[in-house]
Amino acid sequence: MITKEKKIWCEEEDxxxxxxxxxxxxxxxxxxxxxxxxxxxxxxxxAKQCRERYS
Structure with missing residues (x-):
């Protein structure tokens, strides 16, 4: 089974x-x-990850 690793946002990225x-x-x-x-x-x-992170 293939799993996608969830990427964590650091403070600098935020x-x-x-x-x-x-x-x-x-x-x-x-x-x-x-x-x-x-x-x-x-x-x-x-773009979706950025939008969801900002929301």
Whole structure:
């Protein structure tokens, strides 16, 4: 059986997510997700993961 490992968010990722959300807005979760990994070198998160984490 294949299981998906749940990824934990660190404090730095939470802070970066908040900053990116403030810059991009709630209609741009895919951009937020891409910038999170590209600009901050964090593990890749999906737009859905970012949206759910921010909510």
């Amino acid at each position: 802070a970066a997510l908040k900053r990116l959300f403030e810059e991009e807005g709630e209609q741009s979760w895919s951009i937020v997700a891409k910038r999170l990994s590209a600009e901050y070198n964090f593990s890749r998160k999906s």
